Amino acid sequence: MPAELGELFLRLSPVIALRRARPWAIFLDFRGFDTNDSGFQKTIALKSQTLLRRWGTADSIARSSGSFRIGFAENAAFALLAACYSQKLQAPLSPEILEILLDPFATEPKNKKPSAGQTKSWIQLLQNLGIHRLQDFMQLPVSSLASRFGKKGLEFSRRLQGAHLSADFEAWPLFIPTERLLELREFAPDQPLPAALEPLLFILKELLDRLCARLRSRLLRASQIQLTLQEEGNRATHQLQISFCTPQGSASGMLPSFRERLSTWLQKNETTESQTQTQLYGRDLLSVKIEVTETAPGHRSQRDFFHQHEEQAENWDSLLSRLSEKIGRKSTFQAKPVKRHLPEKSWTTDPPQFSPIETDPQLEIFPARPTRLLSQSIPLEHLEGWLRWPDTQEHLGRKKRVLRWIGPERICEGWWEQPSPEQEPQRDYFRVICSGGVQIWGYFETHSTQQNAVFFLQGYFD
C-alpha cells in the first residue's frame, strides 16, 4: 500500500489508517455522519473512484488485484469484511477472516500473531462443532466460550460483539504523511539546460539554498539527497543518490559533494558506449529536482557573534563528506590509545569528531616508542652485529651494521586471545641504532632458541 494513496484520501477525511498487508485497505473515519445513508455511501464511492482514476491508480489496482471495493460499517474490521464479503455475517469462517477480525490494521507484530497452523486447527474445531459462519459463532452463549475455545475464542467473540455496539474500541494507527522537502526547477522546451557540470551546479546552488533554508527552519540537516534529472526528447529520468558522511545544513557544504559526484557520474555517462545505458552528457534537460530523503537533527542554527565555532563545524562536516565520498568512510579517523602493551593493539581508530575526544589520562607511559609502526613485522636476519633486510626491502639497503642495542623491554600479553598458552606473544623489544644513524625498533621472539634468532622489525624512530 503506497503512502501516496493515503495522501490522496486525506481529501475525504482527516482521520485515515492504512492496512499494509493483503488485502490492502484504507480506512476512513466518518464519525458524525450517517454512514448507513445510501446517498452518502454513493457520494463517497463516486469520489473515491474519481480520485483513484485521476491519479492513475485505479488501473494499477485493477491490474494487480482485480478491483477495489468500498465497505461501510461501525468499525474498521467490519468495514473491511463488508468490502471483501458483501454479507459480513454470512461470510464463511476462514483464516483470512479471523486475521481481519483480530487485527484489522495488520499492526500486530509477527511473533504475537497465532501461527497459520494454530488458526487452521481452530477453524477445524469450529467446523467440527457445526460452526461455519460468523453468524453461527455469534449464537454461541458467551459464558461457555472460555471453557470451549480459550482466550482466542473470547477475544474473537468480544470483537464480534463489539461490531454491534456503535463505539469503536480499536485505536486507529493514524496515517500521517511524511513531509517531503523538495525543490524543482523546470525549463521551457525551447530553453533547456545542457547536461554539463557547471550549468547544473549553477542551478543546484539556487535549489540547495532554498532547500537548506527550509531545513534550517525545521532545525534539520540533510543526510541524503536525491537528484532527479529529466531529459528532453525521450523524457527519461536519471536519479542520483547523494549521501553525506555527516549531515549538511548549508549549500556551500553540499555543493562540493555534488560537484565530485556529478563530475564522475557525467564522465562515466560520457564514456559509456553501451546501447542499453542512455548517454546523458551533452543532452538537454527539462527539469532538475532535488529531494531530501534522509534528515538528521541540526546544530544550533544561530551563528555565534564572538567566534566561528558554528562555521568551522559546517566546514568540518563538509570536508568529511567530501573525503568519505572520494576515498571512503574509513579512510578518515582519529586515533585513540588503548590500555594494551602489544604495539599493534595499543591504539584504535575512532570516527572523526568535531569536538575533541577525551582520552584516558591514566594511560601508562611506556618506554620510548617509535613514531612509525609497520602493519606487519619484517623478519631481518641477525648475523654477528649485522642485520640483513630481505630482498624485497630495499629502502634501507640490504645490510646494516648494528651500532647499539637499547633494551630489552619484554612484552608478554594477549594469552586470553590465543588458542593455547604456547602461542602467547612473548617479545623482547630493542631500539637499535644502525650504521648511518638510522634507528629502528623490533623484537626477538623469546620462544626462539636459535643462537642467531630472527629480529622482527616493527617500527622506525623516524
Added chain:
Amino acid sequence: MFSVAPILSPESPGFMAKLEKLRSITGVLKNLPPMRESLFWEQASTSVPRGALTEISGPLGSGKTEAVLRFLAEHQSTLGRIAWIEDRFTGYPSGFLQHGVDLSRILFIEGGAESLWATHQVLRSQIFGAVILFVRESTLSANEPRVELRRLQLSAEQSNTCVFLLTHQARPQGASWPLALQLQANPETRRLEILKQKKAHPVPSLQAV
C-alpha cells in the same frame, strides 16, 4: 644472548684499551654521535613559516617525523587542528603521545592515490593550523611535480596553514621549487640542515647543541 660488561672506571689501568675492546665486541664505533634528543629542532621550530610549504627530507628512521611532532607539541595551542595525511598510514599514535602531541586534535587521513587531492580539500576547509603530508614518489605526478607543489603552496597561502612535506629524498637544488623552507634530517650528524630558506621566512642559524 647478551652479556653484561663489568663497569669500567676511567682511572683503572688499560682503560682505553679495554674500552676499545668492548666497543669492538658490541659493535659500537668510535665517536658515536649523541642520541636523537640532541636534534636542535627547538631553534628552527620558531621560524617555520605559516602559509607556505616546509619540506623535511631524510631516510626512514632519520628523525624527521619526531621533528614535526615536537613542533606540533610546542605550538598546539596556536595551531589548533592538525591534519596528518599519508597514502598508507604507518604512524604510531602511542609514539606521537610520547612527544606531547594531543591526539584529539589530529585528523588522520589515509588518502591512497588521492592524498594530494585530500590535502587540497583540507586546506580549503580553512580549519586546520598545520597539515603534514607524507610525500612518496607516487604522490606527485611524474610530469608536473613543480606545478602541483605550486598549487599546494597557493592553497597553503590562502588558508595560512603550515604545510609540512615529509619525503625520503630532498628536492634537487637549483630548481625553483615553491618551498619556503627546505630541511634535511641527517641521521649521521644528528642535525637538521637547511638546504633552502626563502628570505621572506628567515630562520635563525642552526648550530649543534
